[in-house]
Amino acid sequence: MKSYAPFFIAFFSFVCTCSFAQPSENIIPNASISSNDVVRLDEPNHNDDAIASYYVEEHINMNFGGRITSYEVSCLSMISTQDLGPNNVRVIKPKYLKAKPVVKNKMAIQPLATKAVIPKPIALEIKVPERKKDYVEIDITSTYERILEKGYESVDMLYKVANRHFFNGDLVAAAKWYSKLFELSKEVDSVYNYRFAQCLKAVGQTDKADQLMKVYENTIIAK
Numbered sequence: 565m566k567s568y569a570p571f572f573i574a575f576f577s578f579v580c581t582c583s584f585a586q587p588s589e590n591i592i593p594n595a596s597i598s599s600n601d602v603v604r605l606d607e608p609n610h611n612d613d614a615i616a617s618y619y620v621e622e623h624i625n626m627n628f629g630g631r632i633t634s635y636e637v638s639c640l641s642m643i644s645t646q647d648l649g650p651n652n653v654r655v656i657k658p659k660y661l662k663a664k665p666v667v668k669n670k671m672a673i674q675p676l677a678t679k680a681v682i683p684k685p686i687a688l689e690i691k692v693p694e695r696k697k698d699y700v701e702i703d704i705t706s707t708y709e710r711i712l713e714k715g716y717e718s719v720d721m722l723y724k725v726a727n728r729h730f731f732n733g734d735l736v737a738a739a740k741w742y743s744k745l746f747e748l749s750k751e752v753d754s755v756y757n758y759r760f761a762q763c764l765k766a767v768g769q770t771d772k773a774d775q776l777m778k779v780y781e782n783t784i785i786a787k
Contacts, residue, residue, distance in 0.1 A: 614660045614661045615658045615660055615661075616638075616659050616660060616661045617636050617637060617638050618638075618639070618640060618643065618656055618657065618658055618659065619634065619636050619656075619657045619658075619659055620634065620635055620636065620643055620644075620654065620656050620657075621633070621634045621654070621655040622634070622644075622648060622652070622653075622655075623652060623653050623654075624648065624649075624652050625652055636659075640656075643656065647693075704724075705724055705725060705728045708721040708724055708725050709725045712744070717744060717748060719745065719748055719749045722742075722744050722748065722749075725741045726738050726741035726742045726744075726745055726759075727759075730742075730762075735762060735766035736763075736766060736767055738759070738763045739760070739763035739766065739769075742756065742759065742760040742763055743760075746760065754779070754780055754783035754784070755780075757776045757777070757780040758776070758777065760776055761773040761774075761776035761777045761780065
């Protein structure tokens with residue numbers, strides 16, 4: 565049993581140091597209270613002018629026990645805004661000044677008249693941190709178009725790029741890629757005859773557009 569004595573002494577010394585340590589480097593002037601702070605008004609019959617200081621407790625939960633760090637500040641802007649992490653909490657308790665009795669004369673001390681005081685609410689500005697995206701958005705159709713511009717053509721990429729420009733209303737760009745599609749593939753669905761015809765009308769090639777529309781109409785009638 566004697567051989568474990570230094571170990572227990574070192575362990576309890578560490579626990580005591582963590583429990584009563586004062587956070588100095590984390591106090592930021594004019595900082596806002598974060599969303600995981602809890603404010604408790606233990607004496608609701610006081611107003612803001614009667615607050616002398618704020619007592620702060622930071623409860624940190626760990627797998628093997630936990631620790632509580634406490635300190636006292638004179639104003640809210642001196643309270644640490646460090647994120648304590650999930651399942652941890654920062655408790656803020658205002659400390660109020662004690663009311664002094666009013667002495668009207670030296671002979672007799674009149675008791676204070678009790679009057680209900682409605683506490684003023686403390687306005688707290690809570691800023692929720694913006695969540696950063698943990699993914700990258702890739703515009704695959706734009707990537708296909710850059711590949712096509714370099715001369716690497718495929719039917720599937722031409723379909724996707726041409727259709728995107730067509731449905732976005734950019735018929736001039738769509739006409740360019742539909743023309744490549746019809747050159748590369750001889751087996752094109754009849755609906756693309758209609759789409760290509762509309763694009764050709766937009767660029768002034770009305771004769772070729774009329775021919776494609778006739779092919780499209782004959783295919784519809786045949787079905």
